[in-house]
Every structure is written in C-alpha cells, then in structure tokens.
Amino acid sequence: MAFIGIQFLIWSLSGLYMVSMDIHFIHGESLQAQTKQPIALAQVNYSFSNLLSEYPDAIQVELTQLLGKPIYRFVDKNQRKYMLNAQTGAPLPLIDKDRALLIAKHNMRGNNSIASVQLIDDTSTLPSELSTRHLPVWQVVFEHYSSPTFYISQHFGNIVTKRHFFWRMFDWMWRFHIMDYDDGENVANWFLLFIALLSVSAALLGLMLTYQRVFKPSSTGAN
C-alpha cells in the first residue's frame, strides 16, 4: 500500500501541470501569428472549374494562400497531395529549404532566429511527436529556451504541427498520469487498472480514517 503513495504523488503533480497550463498555450497556438490577409481573388485566373477539368478526382480542394500568393491545395483519391499556383494553374515544386525558412519566419509570432532546420522524409528519422501521415516535412527549430518547433509540409507548405518544451512536458505528464510509459497512447493498460483498483481501496480506507478523526473525536484520547 505504501508504494501507492508514489503514484498518488505522480497523479497529483501531473494533474496539476495539465490543469494549470492553458491547453491552447500548450498546443503552441500562441507561437503562430494569427493575422491573415484575405486572398487576392482578382489574381485567381485559374478557376475551380479549370482545376476539376484537369484533376477530375480532386478532393478537399481549397483555395488559400502561401506567402501572400493565392494557391490551390488538394488531394486525389490516393491521398496524394497537390499544390497549384492559382494564377496560372501550374503545379508548385516541393518546398525547398529556403522557402521552408521563409514560411517559418512568416508564421512565427516572435522575432526568434532559426536554431536548426532539417528535412524529415522517412520513418527512420521520424520524431515520436510527429505522425507519419505528415511526411515529408521540414522541421524548423527556433532559438528560445522552450525550443519552439514548426513542422512544415513539403507538399503543402503549411504548418502541420508545432511543438515546444511545454507541450513535450505535457505529453510526459500525460504518460505519467495514465501510467503508459511506452508510447503514452493507451489508457486501457493493465498496470493502470491494477494500481487504480488498489488506489480506490486505499482512498476508501483513508476516508474512513478521516471520518473517524474528524467526526468521531474521542474525548478520552489526549493526555
């Protein structure tokens, strides 16, 4: 029973971290600049109708912008990603390092300089914080004690996800909280079940003691 105490300590510490840190801050929403200019519709000479005639299988078609220029993004039925220049309809090349850095700077709220940039295009170099469906991506890390990181899709040029120290910490807290120490994804693990069952009995016994001490104080006790 005494060992349950360690898990109570872990639960209260990790729980406190998770409830006291604003979840939107944790998700790095404050890192990204929110000022978005409207699309310059006058420049869109290549219409949705042109796009469908050239790519009849296109789905999830979106007219949006990249670094101020109107673009189309869509996928085909095999989930292959396409990005077109919305002025001409020309397919845009994969995002290279310079463009990735430009996009990163353009989207970063602060004025931090770049600490590192690297292309992640296969699962062997995949960090655990990134899902394979986002590959290939540019990982851009900014200079800051919390290591803000943007992951930029090489096909779409958008920020697919962000990370910083506080989010990574949150993920660890979550792992400790659900006692899944391998990948932190499985709440239904037997270890948690076992400890939780023991803990319920420990808490019930503790509550009985509290009841005894607080509501049934004995006058014959002290001295």
Add this chain to the structure above:
Amino acid sequence: MFKLNKTLHKWLSLFVGLQLLIWLITGLYFNLMDHKKGAGNANLRTVVHRAKVPHTSLIPLQSLAIKPAQSIKLLWILGQPYYQIIEQAGAHRYQTKVVYLLDAQTGTPAPLNETLARTIALKSFKEAVNITEARLLEPPIAALPKEQNPLWQVILNDANNTHIYIEHSSGQVIAHVNDDRRLRDLAFKLHFMDYMNTGGFNHWLIIIFAITTLVLSLTGATWLIERFKAGQLSLIFKHHKKSVTVTELTSQQTHTLALETKSSLFDGLIASGIQLPSSCGGGGTCGLCKVRCKSVVNATSADKARLSDAKLEQGYRLACEHNAGEVTDIEVRAKLIRCDD
C-alpha cells in the same frame, strides 16, 4: 513541524477526499471503457458526398460578390458542389467562425437546410432508423459545451437515444451523442470537475483542488518517510521476534508475548490479540493508544504532542510510535482482548 504535517494531512483529506474518490473511480472507468462506444461512434459511418459533376457547371468566383475571405473550399454535400467561404476561423473547428455556403452552380447562398441535415443524419447511421425531430441550435449547446457555432440537431428514435449533430456551415457530422457517449461525458465532467460546463479542464476550481491534492500527497509521503525512518515500515520483512511482558490493567493479567521487532507496538499487540483504543488507526494523531513503559524509551514528537509532561515522566508513550524492539515490560489498558499467550 511534523505535527503540523499530520494535522494538514487530516484536514486536506477532508477537503479533497470525495473528489479524490471521484477521480479514481472515473479514472478506472476510462481504463475499462470501450472507447469507440464511449465516443458515440458505435453506429457512425462515413457519408459519401462526392459525385461527378460537369466541371463546366461551376460558376466562376469572380462573377460573385464575395467578401474578403481567408480561404475558399470546394465542398460536396450529398452530391452537390458548394463553395464554402471562410471569412474568419480559429485554430479549432469549434471556435467562433464566420463561414457560409454558396451553391457552386448558381452562386446563391445555400445554408444547410433541414432536409439535407436529416438526410446526412440518416446516412451517417449504420442502421435503418426514424427521425423524431430536427432543429437548428445556436450555441451554447448543452451536449457539446465547447461548440461556438450553430449546429443541426437530429433526434433519432433508436434505443440508444442518439442525437446527431451536424455543422451548419459544412454538413459535417460532428457527433453522435447517445447514452454511451452521455455516460462518458459525465465521467469527463466529474474527472475534470467541470461543474460549470466549460467543456475543458483549465479552470480555477480544479486548479485549487489539484494544488490541495498535491499538498495532501506530499504530507502523506513525508509521513510515510517518517514512519520508515522510525523502522515501522521496512522494505523487506525479516521476521525478528522479541518477547515482551505485557500487563493488562483491566483484567489484571500478565502475558509474555513474542512481538515483531520491526513493526509498531500497536500493530504487534493487535497481532497477539490485544487491541488498544485508537481512532487514527496507528497514525500517531489521536493519542488513544498509550502504554506505560517500565524502561526508558525516548519520546517522539507525537508522544510529546499528545501526552502531558506528567504522563511522559511516568513512562507513558504511544504504542503506534514505538517498536517492540524498544521495550521489554509494559502496562496497557486494552479495548479488546483475545489473548491466550
């Protein structure tokens, strides 16, 4: 200092006790629940919206009076193409946004109507079912507290009381809220102490409780360490016994008992059939389990807190604070005896 620790532990346990039990029980539920059912997705299936439409029939955007937009999507809803104009949207779907639909063939505003909502609802449900009612709800929406945009609510008359929520600005199925999902949402509400229905866990009530619980755990841990140091908790139980002469004053009987040297006198006496009065169960806080030692035994802080100087002088100590190894001859007044040497 150590006394304060114990007092704090007692009162904190009173303050957070019930919520602690709620956390543990709901946590156990999350561990055991069926996650797909709990999400309300047992009967959910994908609705196919895409269809072949002659591309020439799409009306060019330039011919429409569109207000400045962040992005424009080409959507299909039940086979018909729509332009979804996104004037303003947050990082999450549920956040307030300014989004509307235009018929992509005529260019006229085409808000998702009841017929479409009903059809999408039925198509998203695996079994054949009837609709009781459909209505357009404005936020706040009780079943989906985070939602800040209008949704269609389609009520089915199935056994599981399913309500299907469909986004007004896209035709997307947001959730099947049925009795399984309601149970899960209740468990989340209890676990997150979201008694104000914010839909999240970043609020002051839970932060205060989390801090209190952390202090409760810390005082508990300190107490355990203290007991460990006093030799009352050992990691490996080596069985060393020692014989102690115990005189029970009520019955005027004297027994010679073999007691565990590493467990407390209080526990050792219980194991031998002599139960001393106690309301804290051997925690050193109630002061009821006093015994009189005939040899010199150092008084602990709990002894000093609970027993008068006169009693200490006479050799009285708390049985839960000392090990059998420290004594050889003691006098006790038991609450219950089942002792036959």
